[in-house]
Amino acid sequence: MNRDTSPFRPASTGASPTPKHASLTASTNLRYSLTRKSIYDRHLNRTKTSELSKSAFAFLFGEMVQHAQKKVYGVQDLEKKLNQHGYAVGQRFLELLLWREGRTAKRETRILGILQFISHSLYRAIFQKPADTLEKVRENEDEYMISDNDPLVNSYISVPKEMSQLNCAAFIAGIIEAVLDGHCFPAKVTAHTAPSDMWPGRTVFLIKFEPEVLEREGLRHGST
Amino acid sequence: MPADWDIWAVSDWVTKPGEWRNEVMEEGPEELSTGSRKRERKKRRQARETGFKCSALLCSEPRPRCCRWYHIVAMVVYAVLILNKAGGLIFQRDFNPGLQKLTSNDYLILAGTFHGVHAITSQISPTNETGASGLEVLESENFVMRCFQTLTGTKFLVFAEPRQPNLDVVVRRVYELYSDYVMKNPFYQIEMPIRSEGFERHLSAYIKPHQ
Amino acid sequence: MVVFSFFIFDRHCECIYLRQWLDATTPSPAQPLSRPVTASSAATNTTSAVEKPPAGNKLSMAEQAKLVFGVIFSLRNMVKKLCGPDDSFLCYRTGQYKLHYYETITSLRFVMLTDIRTENLKSSLHQIYVNLYVEYVVKNPLSPVEHPGGEGVNNEMFELGIDSFVRTIP
Numbered sequence: 001m002n003r004d005t006s007p008f009r010p011a012s013t014g015a016s017p018t019p020k021h022a023s024l025t026a027s028t029n030l031r032y033s034l035t036r037k038s039i040y041d042r043h044l045n046r047t048k049t050s051e052l053s054k055s056a057f058a059f060l061f062g063e064m065v066q067h068a069q070k071k072v073y074g075v076q077d078l079e080k081k082l083n084q085h086g087y088a089v090g091q092r093f094l095e096l097l098l099w100r101e102g103r104t105a106k107r108e109t110r111i112l113g114i115l116q117f118i119s120h121s122l123y124r125a126i127f128q129k130p131a132d133t134l135e136k137v138r139e140n141e142d143e144y145m146i147s148d149n150d151p152l153v154n155s156y157i158s159v160p161k162e163m164s165q166l167n168c169a170a171f172i173a174g175i176i177e178a179v180l181d182g183h184c185f186p187a188k189v190t191a192h193t194a195p196s197d198m199w200p201g202r203t204v205f206l207i208k209f210e211p212e213v214l215e216r217e218g219l220r221h222g223s224t
Numbered sequence: 225m226p227a228d229w230d231i232w233a234v235s236d237w238v239t240k241p242g243e244w245r246n247e248v249m250e251e252g253p254e255e256l257s258t259g260s261r262k263r264e265r266k267k268r269r270q271a272r273e274t275g276f277k278c279s280a281l282l283c284s285e286p287r288p289r290c291c292r293w294y295h296i297v298a299m300v301v302y303a304v305l306i307l308n309k310a311g312g313l314i315f316q317r318d319f320n321p322g323l324q325k326l327t328s329n330d331y332l333i334l335a336g337t338f339h340g341v342h343a344i345t346s347q348i349s350p351t352n353e354t355g356a357s358g359l360e361v362l363e364s365e366n367f368v369m370r371c372f373q374t375l376t377g378t379k380f381l382v383f384a385e386p387r388q389p390n391l392d393v394v395v396r397r398v399y400e401l402y403s404d405y406v407m408k409n410p411f412y413q414i415e416m417p418i419r420s421e422g423f424e425r426h427l428s429a430y431i432k433p434h435q
Numbered sequence: 436m437v438v439f440s441f442f443i444f445d446r447h448c449e450c451i452y453l454r455q456w457l458d459a460t461t462p463s464p465a466q467p468l469s470r471p472v473t474a475s476s477a478a479t480n481t482t483s484a485v486e487k488p489p490a491g492n493k494l495s496m497a498e499q500a501k502l503v504f505g506v507i508f509s510l511r512n513m514v515k516k517l518c519g520p521d522d523s524f525l526c527y528r529t530g531q532y533k534l535h536y537y538e539t540i541t542s543l544r545f546v547m548l549t550d551i552r553t554e555n556l557k558s559s560l561h562q563i564y565v566n567l568y569v570e571y572v573v574k575n576p577l578s579p580v581e582h583p584g585g586e587g588v589n590n591e592m593f594e595l596g597i598d599s600f601v602r603t604i605p
Contacts, residue, residue: 157410158421160411
């Protein structure tokens with residue numbers, strides 16, 4: 001999330017403090033300007049190209065993982081929780097992303113289109129780079145894979161041996177799942193570690209669409 | 225070109241000994257030819273004449289001996305140890321043969337002893353300055369050890385061949401890797417032994433075994 | 436070069452000679468230091484000599500000698516453990532001072548504290564051993580074999596020798 005961090009801060013313009021509130025907080029040295037120009041009043045596009053410290057994000061994400069670890073039983077449960085966190089972020093982020101695309105935004109109706117959207121537009125907006133590969137699973141009609149050689153969320157994370165199944169990129173899987181859901185392509189997205197020699201942290205996001213998606217695809221666009 | 229740019233380039237170079245060739249390529253279209261070598265020499269001479277001390281490179285060598293080539297050629301690090309603020313050993317790793325093999329228990333004792341000695345060395349300082357630091361460099365016939373204590377009390381010990389000029393850079397880089405791959409890892413419990421695969425990987429990539 | 440202090444420890448781990456040069460940069464007390472402070476003179480007139488150090492938080496010299504010995508003993512053992520019995524500890528440096536160490540085969544230990552810019556003084560300490568200690572202490576017929584409390588070491592010749600030697604160290 002080098003460039004755009006909007007999921008991690010409230011992006012609504014409605015939450016501006018009232019002048020009364022501003023004068024109250026001014027005495028406590030909080031950064032509210034008296035002209036009501038707090039960060040909540042900024043234009044949504046203003047932070048589109050601004051950058052965020054990777055360290056700050058790493059610490060925040062680390063705390064999130066630790067928090068998620070508190071009330072879980074096992075790795076599966078933890079991944080599910082991270083996925084839920086990501087889902088909440090993804091829902092909001094999709095809205096912002098489409099709003100920022102403006103007139104050029106369009107609703108994807110085909111599976112391939114939405115996957116392209118995820119691996120290019122979405123990935124670029126979050127991580128400033130496209131995903132590394134987009135593949136179809138040969139054996140299964142309803143499964144696709146997006147791979148990321150070095151997921152940003154995992155760059156400082158070393159999973160202990162006893163939890164080797166865990167991949168914290170489940171958070172990104174959650175974001176992807178939310179974006180798919182937002183486009184009415186219900187699916188299950190999971191993150192799996194698939195190390196290669198060059199990339200020890202390579203992660204594959206496995207996308208398994210619900211049957212009705214494939215059914216619709218067949219009806220609308222013909223079974224090709 | 226601003227004068228201090230030169231020093232930055234040099235120190236950058238020093239921190240990444242493996243990548244020096246690439247950096248030359250990036251600087252301009254010239255290959256690593258006699259021309260660019262000459263340019264390097266000129267830059268170094270300029271830095272000397274404008275009065276840059278080699279301390280800008282975190283290097284304790286007298287200036288004439290210290291140059292890029294020198295820094296790159298010699299770097300044999302024997303081992304790296306990390307002590308937590310209570311003097312417990314939380315990381316130990318050998319990179320090159322040169323030190324005796326000790327049992328893990330011996331290492332723990334050694335770490336504890338050193339922790340105590342470090343505290344005493346700051347007490348017996350003969351000068352009246354306040355905030356005396358403890359032991360920083362230890363020399364023996366066969367190795368030199370650089371100890372760096374962070375403000376939080378963690379100690380990094382780097383053992384290397386004697387007369388290593390750029391040990392400060394190595395220690396600093398180890399500290400950097402520690403704060404990246406250990407402290408930012410949500411599965412690391414603070415003050416506990418480090419079992420971070422990312423840290424080990426990056427550390428051994430930085431301190432390559434000497435051929 | 437600034438030499439802060441100089442210690443000799445014998446094979447019974449006892450400090451047999453101790454000498455301190457006051458740092459010229461720090462404000463020294465007004466009293467003139469006609470005779471150097473040594474462990475033996477400190478032992479004879481305990482009232483004045485031991486509490487000589489100028490700063491209030493400073494350790495007394497006898498205590499400092501004990502701490503110095505503790506440090507060199509531990510570091511020496513540490514070095515021997517890490518690098519085998521052939522290796523020997525040479526010196527260490529902190530931000531404020533540098534400690535040089537030289538051990539003879541007879542387990543006599545010479546320690547010198549200097550400022551941090553000084554090069555390694557192993558050869559100088561060896562010179563002190565050969566040219567001063569052996570000449571003026573060992574060969575002195577009046578000096579005992581052992582030196583409890585520094586007896587026999589603090590003779591005038593040795594002290595003058597040390598003084599002039601320290602001045603000649605570059």
